[in-house]
Amino acid sequence: MAMPRYAGALRLDGKRALITGATKGIGADIAAAFASAGANLVLSGRDEGELDEARSTLADRFGVQIRTVAIDLAEPAAPAELARIAGGAFDGLDVLVNNAGVSYPQPAAETDPAQFDATIAVNLRAPALLASAVGATMVAAGTGGSIITVASAAALAPLPDHYAYCASKAGLVMATKVLARELGPHGIRANSVCPTVVLTEMGQRVWGDEVKAAPMLARIPLGRFAVPQEVSDTVVWLASDMAAMINGVDIAIDGGYTMG
Template identity: 65%
Template sequence: MSDIRLDGARTLVTGATRGLGADIARAFAAAGARLVLSGRSADDLEAQATSLREQFDVEIACCPADLAADDGPERLVADAVAAFDGLDVLVNNAGVSHPASVLDLDAPGFDATVAVNLRAPALLAAAVGRDMVQRGIRGSIVTVASAAALTPLAEHYAYSATKAGLVMATKVLALELGPHGIRANSVCPTVVLTDMGRRVWGDEAKAAPLMGRIPLQRFAEPHEVSDAIVWLASDAASMISGVDLPIDGGYTSA
């Protein structure tokens, strides 16, 4: 994706210290964006920021946040906006997954998933969108949903429900923020082979049933998701809004 540049674009990436979030941050740094990295651990954020500064020579601010806290999203937006006097891009990536059968579902587990996967990103997007409107910024919001938002996945009841909610929330953002020149899209990956993805799905016997439903017969590599997000945030996708983009090797269309 070296041909797509986001030089100077003020970009907030949540869940930026590990897994897909770390790769997204790397992709935006490589494209020249100014980054606000957010996650729970201040030490992990600083380590990630130091690495990206050394590699790509970009400006980076770190904003630790607990998105499950009642005021977590509001405080993060205030800190992120203050870092570079506004935001041009929000990448809503932070999320959790606690696989469990419907038969084993309990209220605390469901509520914890909703708090991080739906409530936090929805409130973040609304607050960032509001700030963009106030500042006259024609920005872009990209939310990481999941293929599990588009087709049912066993033992992912709460996860699928929250990710499906994000897909529709993104469409409402596109509808209401579009007249202000702000675009909103979501990406819906299948399993992504981050370190955690490899640990969870590295067992061939476990992976085979799901992989067998993917026409390309493989899972996604992190850069395949990150590159799509960079593209959606860029002017190359300037007429794309309200889209939920499957990055799933044909899984949801098969």
């Protein structure tokens, strides 16, 4: 069994967490981080085979309980259905990590309406409705909770060729703040993390070219892109008791990119 990545108050032992988009990139690293911290997990994604592999790998490495749900969050009824299934997996939820997202880069003046709608459906509508449904479950349970939105630095600063993406992530950050305001009195915290480029496998493919990366890196004072663990560590902290007074914030994991 793997050595745990977290100790002390960063442990999530006994917590029940739903993580969307959990088989690739940032989501896969968040799932591994939560498993290492001792949380029992409900992992969602669209590919049942990838979910089965993630469940087997993480259960063997960390000895936690894991359930999976293969679902397409772009479908209108999917957020409510996922909330229902996930809430029943371990008789309640303590943490929601809204991570699933899509991007179809194109100039604003060339926006494809179908791709715009698809971006809003997956990046804004689905996570907002999922958080609403999970939040209602947490309120009914009366035990508090943590809702964590994986947004983007593109929610805080405009990114060329990402018209729909920026709009969807900015909307999601504000939706998360509304959750923080309304659910806070029930002991439920809602926060967003806003990473810059993250060097996942896909990130490496897109931004590995030095010529393409140079203008973006020039805008980051630390002079580098993020790695998945830097996002996961922040998400684990927000889910933990160490962040018990953190509510309604959007944390830029961007090396200073959004300072302006």
